[in-house]
Amino acid sequence: MARALSPTWVFAIILVSANLADAIGVNWGTQSSHLIHPSIVVGMLKDNGIKKVKLFDADSWTVSALAGSGIEVMVAIPNNQLVHLSGSYSHAKDWVKENVTKHLYSGGVDIRYVAVGNEPFLTAYNGTYMKPTFPALKNIQKALDEAGVGNKIKATIPLNADVYESASNKPSGGDFRKDMKSLMVQIVQFLHSNDAPFVVNIYPFLSLYLNPNFPFDFAFFDGGSSITDKGVQYSNVFDANYDTLVWTLKKAGVPDLKIIVGENGWPTDGDKNANVQYARKFYDGFFKKMANNKGTPLRPGKLDVYLFSFIDEDMKSIDPGRFERHWGIFRYDGQPKFEIDFTGQGNDKFPVAAKGVQYLPSQWCVLNNDVKNISVVAPDVDYACSNSDCTSLGYGSSCNKLDTRGNISYAFNMYFQMNDQDVQACDFNGLAKRVTQNASQGNCLFPIQIMSAGERLKLGSRAGAVAGFLLILFALL
Structure with missing residues (x-):
């Protein structure tokens, strides 16, 4: 017989849900060919109970849409502006005035943090931002202080977990990388003195992706693998990575520095381990962990985490991997990919989708059936x-099982949709044709693009890696 919940238990569930909502935010990126209108995205955030959002710039169109929403916001300074802001305090003052204080009116935007750069110390940048980042951080915090908002709004630097390492491969061996230890100690002491947090991006998926011998279960939260360090047992890589940072901060003299996980999530396409099944498995375990408020062995209690990411971005660089464009809980059009429960109670259901998104006409671009010699199509697929x-x-991706003709049609359709279904974008020297019958095959979605709310971003040369991949694909078929 079903038993009704007592008022005490109902209150406890509501309290847990509220606490978890306060602890979880999302990253909202805009590297997309067709942007959903910011007001629609803000509606999605509110409909799904998301109370914190982290941006990658301070675009006024996006930030202004958050006015009156009650959502806490982290605005950001892109890496290419660090030199400009590090060399002149007046530039930092102007930036704060234009991108922060102008939004701080009654009923305005609840800005809490300014992210100075984004993972500026990645080894892939070869030290490009090593010198300007810290001076820019100091200038921005000083400008916030002088504007009278420094007590509420803190400047920080979102960093990749590669700024620290462990010679023992266990948390207790944690320390900052030798090539930047002196700089990082200065930065964390500055953050500590200004009551600002250390923001770090932790990706269990990347541990699995980068190391073929990494224990699969250790990337998730439901046990199966573990390590022991100084009597402390770790059952997942998230906790182990987090506590490696805790040890690192302790050795740097700031053991109580607040930590925010700026990015954490699981992609759903673009790799053999990037799929909806594993993403749901990861999020289910993660939200249950967050709901328990157990924290990590060295930092028990509530964790502050921003999920990466809210919506897919089809213009992100794929240099790290093809999965980079598929981190979203929602697809490019604001439709949810899988069932989830942000409260961690296990009541999975599809999140609330975007409302008011408009699509282009229901038509697709595919390989013309009259084409028999498909070897002549390779240059056009490469271009598409x-x-x-x-x-x-x-x-290992969602469309990996298409046959050769299916691969060609997929490439043609993606180019056609990316170019707003322009008639000339479905020509390819007479090799393609437009159809009104859905061209999707099995689990492989041939998407129809949405009507963009913003100007389409310029495609860069970074997409060239996909071109080479397609030529290889043709060679194998």
């Missing part, structure tokens, strides 16, 4: 994928 997004065709 170089100027669109063919990452779902990769090994």
